[in-house]
Amino acid sequence: xxxxxSGNVAAAIGVKLARAQVIAAYPITPQTxxxxxxxxxxxxxxxxxxxxPVESEHxxxxxxxxxxxxxxxxxxxxxxNGLLYMHExxxxxxxxxxxxxxxxxxxGVGAPWTVWNDHQDSISQRxxxxxxxxVNDHQEIIDTTIKAFRIAQEVNxxxxxxxxxxxxxxxxxxxxxxxxxxxxxxxxxxxxxDCLDPKNPTNLNSVTLPDVRMNIRGELAHGYMELRYLxxxxxxxxxxxxxxxxxxxxxIFNRGEGPYLEEYRCKDASFIAVSMGSLSxxxxxxxxxxxxxxxxVGVIGxxxxxxxxxxxxxxxxxxxxxxxxxxxxxxxxxxxxxxSEIASxxxxxxxxxxxxxxxxxxxxxxxxxxxLVDALRNSCTKxxxxxxADTLGWIGLKI
Amino acid sequence: MGTRKCNQITSTGEPGxxxxxxxxxxxxxxxxxxxxVCIPARKxxxxxxxxxxxxxxxxxxxxxxxxxxxxxxxGCGICAEECPxxxxxxxxxxxxxxxx
Numbered sequence: 393x394x395x396x397x398s399g400n401v402a403a404a405i406g407v408k409l410a411r412a413q414v415i416a417a418y419p420i421t422p423q424t425x426x427x428x429x430x431x432x433x434x435x436x437x438x439x440x441x442x443x444x445p446v447e448s449e450h451x452x453x454x455x456x457x458x459x460x461x462x463x464x465x466x467x468x469x470x471x472x473n474g475l476l477y478m479h480e481x482x483x484x485x486x487x488x489x490x491x492x493x494x495x496x497x498x499x500g501v502g503a504p505w506t507v508w509n510d511h512q513d514s515i516s517q518r519x520x521x522x523x524x525x526x527v528n529d530h531q532e533i534i535d536t537t538i539k540a541f542r543i544a545q546e547v548n549x550x551x552x553x554x555x556x557x558x559x560x561x562x563x564x565x566x567x568x569x570x571x572x573x574x575x576x577x578x579x580x581x582x583x584x585x586d587c588l589d590p591k592n593p594t595n596l597n598s599v600t601l602p603d604v605r606m607n608i609r610g611e612l613a614h615g616y617m618e619l620r621y622l623x624x625x626x627x628x629x630x631x632x633x634x635x636x637x638x639x640x641x642x643x644i645f646n647r648g649e650g651p652y653l654e655e656y657r658c659k660d661a662s663f664i665a666v667s668m669g670s671l672s673x674x675x676x677x678x679x680x681x682x683x684x685x686x687x688x689v690g691v692i693g694x695x696x697x698x699x700x701x702x703x704x705x706x707x708x709x710x711x712x713x714x715x716x717x718x719x720x721x722x723x724x725x726x727x728x729x730x731x732s733e734i735a736s737x738x739x740x741x742x743x744x745x746x747x748x749x750x751x752x753x754x755x756x757x758x759x760x761x762x763x764l765v766d767a768l769r770n771s772c773t774k775x776x777x778x779x780x781a782d783t784l785g786w787i788g789l790k791i
Numbered sequence: 792m793g794t795r796k797c798n799q800i801t802s803t804g805e806p807g808x809x810x811x812x813x814x815x816x817x818x819x820x821x822x823x824x825x826x827x828v829c830i831p832a833r834k835x836x837x838x839x840x841x842x843x844x845x846x847x848x849x850x851x852x853x854x855x856x857x858x859x860x861x862x863x864x865x866g867c868g869i870c871a872e873e874c875p876x877x878x879x880x881x882x883x884x885x886x887x888x889x890x891x
Contacts, residue, residue, distance in 0.1 A: 488801055598804075619802055
């Protein structure tokens with residue numbers, strides 16, 4: 393059944409269908425309608441869950457950490473500075489290997505204060521050990537929210553589902569509503585082997601010494617470094633798990649694209665534009681315009697950002713002459729984070745396409761499709777000789 | 792001989808002596824009980840045990856005489872501070888290690 397709703401409501405319905413048991417969130421624009429909808433579901437009795445009001449985003453995730461440790465399926469959502477405020481608990485949730493799911497409704501970060509969309513908030517949480525998936529329409533919001541719970545509990549790693557503030561969160565679009573019975577088939581209840589048990593007290597994540605040690609039974613136990621190694625190992629392993637979960641979802645619901653990236657007109661493309669989130673759909677329009685001019689260009693939208701699916705990305709890009717990365721975030725002092733990672737992944741290849749980087753849409757700056765066409769045409773026609781090979785191109789900058 | 796076979800992905804452990812590692816190695820000052828001053832040791836009765844009560848790491852036994860477990864005693868000195876008869880002296884750890 394198709395319904396027309398906002399992206400935030402799509403996410404809320406996804407959380408309800410996933411039968412999350414504990415919700416703790418603090419309202420922040422543009423995430424607010426998502427948590428409001430969840431509280432409505434719980435208040436009206438259509439969703440059986442505990443909604444725990446908190447005084448901050450830090451506490452919101454702390455509640456989810458406690459709930460998840462107790463064996464409950466936990467969900468939170470935030471944006472921008474709220475996500476930054478969670479930062480310490482983000483590392484904790486990943487280190488404690490808790491399958492929490494969070495929607496990040498992407499928004500620029502202060503200062504100066506902004507409420508509009510870019511990706512700086514979640515990109516700045518890249519190294520916290522969370523899985524990050526960027527989606528580009530309402531159908532993907534609801535489907536990926538449901539999938540995220542499955543991925544998280546398969547690998548015991550928390551998952552962020554990131555979608556663009558306003559562009560997706562507040563726009564209304566039709567999407568297919570997954571059937572509850574099918575969701576239940578796809579997503580079994582969360583029954584962890586190890587969770588808080590008053591009859592069997594344990595120490596959890598207390599001071600862990602630099603070196604390995606014997607536990608009280610005389611068995612050799614991990615030191616800090618081994619546990620952090622396992623987080624990295626399991627994140628790399630989860631690249632395959634994400635694909636398996638996508639496949640399983642597709643078998644039941646008969647929809648879904650590649651697990652790592654979505655390709656558009658890439659088969660014969662000499663040049664490939666790359667982006668994340670809703671921007672990849674806008675780039676499709678630019679690509680169509682350039683195809684009419686005879687420029688063989690395609691676009692890929694990267695869905696899985698962490699763990700970084702480097703092999704799939706290299707496979708998709710290595711045959712091209714040029715790769716043009718459009719980003720709504722920047723690693724200040726260097727370049728776009730995604731671009732530097734793509735360049736790094738391609739470096740291992742014998743044939744390396746030129747890589748250009750454009751920063752755009754920062755703090756909600758309007759992204760005009762004709763500007764995307766101009767930038768792409770410039771990169772495709774001038775190739776390695778353009779300035780942006782050495783310096784960043786900024787689209788829409790009026791300085 | 793690695794830790795992989797311990798089959799855990801987080802730092803969890805049953806509470807008990809040693810779950811935080813052998814913290815005795817952190818000690819700079821070692822509490823030493825003088826049995827000639829300590830009440831239960833001197834009078835051979837179950838009395839006092841203020842040191843046992845106050846030790847934050849439960850490294851002192853409620854026995855005659857009280858015994859300190861130096862594998863876990865961090866040398867905080869609370870026992871020496873609280874002992875009503877001043878039977879416990881904090882001695883520089885280097886004085887023990889130099890002997891052997």
